[in-house]
Amino acid sequence: MTLVAFLALIGSLVVVHELGHYAVGRWFGVKAEKFSIGFGPQIWGRVDKRGTLWRIGLLPLGGYVQFAGDMNPASQADESWKQLPEEERNQTFQSKTLWQRALIVFAGPAVNFILAILIAMGFLLAFGKSVTQPVVDVVQPNSPAAVAGLQVGDRILTLNDRTVETFDMMANEVIMIPNEKIVLEIERNGARMTKEATVAAVIEVDRFGNEYRIGRLGIGASKLEIREVGLLEAPWAAVVQTGNILRQQIIGLGQIISGRRPISELGGPLKIAKVSGEAMSLGILTFISLAALISINLGFINLLPIPMLDGGHLLLYAIEAVRRRPATPVVQEWAFRAGFAMLAAFMIMVTFNDLASFGLFESG
Template identity: 55%
Template sequence: MSQSPGLLLTILAFALVLGPLIFLHELGHYLAGRWFGVKIDAFSIGFGRELFGWTDKSGTRWKFSVLPLGGYVKFAGDLNPASVPDPAWLELPPEERARSLQARPVWQRAIIVAAGPVTNFIVAIVILAGMAMAYGVDATPATVGLVQPGSAAAVAGIQTGDRITSLGGRDVATFSDLASFTVMRPNERVAVSLLRNGQPLQIAVTIGALKQKDRFGNESKIGRLGIGPGAPALRKVGLLEAPAAGVRATVEALQGTVDGLGQIITGRRSVEELGGPLRIAKMSGETLSLGTPYLIWFIAMISINLGFINLLPVPLLDGGHLFFYAIEAIRRRPVPPHVQEWAFRGGLAAILALMVTVTFNDLGAFGVWTTLRGLIG
């Protein structure tokens, strides 16, 4: 029987996860903009109509808006909250034009835009560094301690005592590295490099697939080799080593995100696994019900994904702006306004299509479509 954390806990957890991350993301843009002397018209948590806010001495309007699923910083010279350049910025008085985003050199604009996603990665690094100090990091060697009869590993000929050094061409240092790789690749055939009695050996294995259901009723299909480690080992991490541990954990999580997206694009993983705000809210509530450490870890994962998604080269996202800036740096002149306009329209259409898809998937995760089929049937 599945357990539900309840609506109030879900809403609370969602606010705890997404609210601070949106604020910190936009704060990165804001601080970088202020550093380079750009005038900032508005700093908003949420979109749409303003609920309440205030204007500071520098003229920035700080506000909370009716749709809390995001936020923005609107710089002088922006046409809208998506930082689409306003063609009218050239008509501003010289003093105001000099303080607009468009008047900044391309390298400064790139730093201002990249500061949001970079802040998300820094947040994740700090959180994961703290968790490494509190709980240690996995130091269990990728040595096979047991092989389940009939498993994928047994069929491939992997034996107890084998030291796995790489999977699919990716180096493996610890047993958690091994698990992170296989869990994302059910039914995939990969090359395995290992040491057996000190001698290098290469074999191929088709990773097994296991369907599992958690305590909340969420079903997932994961990859499983069917091997176990020897004696588990945790290594303590001190203050000086913690930042490096945080960076490593962030890179590994980012690599998993890229792998998952690549599998969806290539059709190896269902597009139904894409989730949006509703699923994040659901997972936030479930994670909070497991305990505060789980929620803190979940915040780090969402921060990594938020930074990654914003760096995708899609117009309207930070990555789209960076893509245009890269072209501008190469051509030594901005991308023509009409080209940018059509690109932003295409980006908006793509984002809206993605939102429809993930909302459809999210409603499915809540069981809406199953319920409707039952009522119709």
């Protein structure tokens, strides 16, 4: 089940991502020579009437679209490209304007976000959304909330100057910031006041034995309110929900970079495979929820300004737009070599984390 779930999850998300590149490239008249799901030796392939090779590679950890004229990772034009007939040259990636190339590159991550939004819309339409008021019904003794002086009946207005609309919104914020200081603006009996607290760090263990370090304030809301979401409201509500998840991922990455979270919390393909199997065992809805989360993560990671990733290409295009000429081939080549080295080191690190989380390096 784990293997099937992992291949279904990664395969579908990679297909969606690469179809974004492919569709916008086709829209601008760029010929796609290869559409590959997975890397390495080909285990299946078929050439369509447009001359595109649709293939499946042996290693299912990604994919790519190779457009006509992609002679190297930086998609630089060379002398052989200049010698192509005009009609053939106009079908290459390099022949397109800067904004067209940027849109082709951006389309992959964008489609990952769109997929997550569509999934969120489906869940909102089917199950509604929580509109539980941010009013404290429970204060746990000796918790950070109790130490800060929060009381039953207090309404949370803001958390770190960010308006709190629902209890769930506040809870999702707190979960991401264990051991960090927060400032709450509350309303009590019509009067506004400010409270400061330090979020507690709690280790939670799920039914599969996975440990998660989360933030806990020590308050609760006992009156859960669910409201139906209409067809007109659902798209924007899904965008907001997706944006909140993306924001949490950005916060998490910032915490790891700044050292506030251990780097050991980063997971790789093995951890994703394990979680995929666990989600599938809990039912198709849980699996689809995980797919939306991983899709957002895939879009976010690909937009990081690292050469070899879509964000690295977009960064070079931004530099080209400012300088009004592209970076030299030597600069681009070294940038992509550095990007490849960074990604290789990252994959080794997260694989090590995965193996460590499975207890491979435990003594005795």
